[in-house]
Amino acid sequence: MHLPSLLVLAASLVFPLATGQSTNTNAQIKAAVNTVDETMHHVGPTVLTIMANQTLSDRTLSAQFDTLNRVWTNFDHTITSIRPSSGSTTVHPTNDECSTVLGESVVLVATSLSGIKASGKVPSFPNLVATLDPIIANGLTHFNTTLRNGLNLTAIIMIDARQFLVAEGFTATNHALGF
Structure with missing residues (x-):
């Protein structure tokens, strides 16, 4: 073995593959997504009850x-702390499971808050949205980095x-979803 080959071998041992190239972190991603989803299953119906x-x-x-x-x-803080996932289409939780649950969460945001602006009963609604919108958009963008292209299915949903x-x-959220 000559010196350049030995250096490459040594470097590969000292500097392993880049973060996320061989690690399936879907279980951590799914846990973060589940937290948002569980909350949305409480907040969404609460908002609808308030309106009703x-x-x-x-x-x-x-x-x-x-x-x-x-x-x-x-969610944004948690998802950015998780190493990018190598993902899986066969090992649970799969990439699609993570993306589907996140999509459901965003659907709940959209449908639960639908019609509030037009009702005129919440004068501060534009300010509330202006605060929440970039937070959701950041979370979605970071999700797409942690679960590579995970937003593709979420956007379809x-x-x-x-x-x-x-x-x-919610313009920033729409933009993060690719719309």
Whole structure:
């Protein structure tokens, strides 16, 4: 073995493959996605109940947005701390499972908040959205990095529901989804 080959061998031992090239971190990704999804399954129906009870106001909605801001911020921080996944289409959780659950979470954001802007009952709604929108967009962008191209399926799931994001002012989230 001559010196250049020996150096390449030594370098490969000292500097292993780049982060994420051989590690399936889907279980960690799915745990982060599940946290958002579980919260959305509580907040979404709560917002719809507030609207149905005709108690929609800055006060009642702000409390729900506080929860949304917290869970999506935590998601963004968590997803950026996970090594990029080599992923899997056969080992659970699969790439599609992670993307589908995240898509469901974003659908719940879109559909739960649909119509609030037009109702005029929450004057601070544009400000609430202006705070939450970039938080969700960052989380989605970082998810797409951690689970390479994971947003492809999420965007397909959002094709119909994205109209609600547009109507309510979630432009950064739409952009992160590729719309």
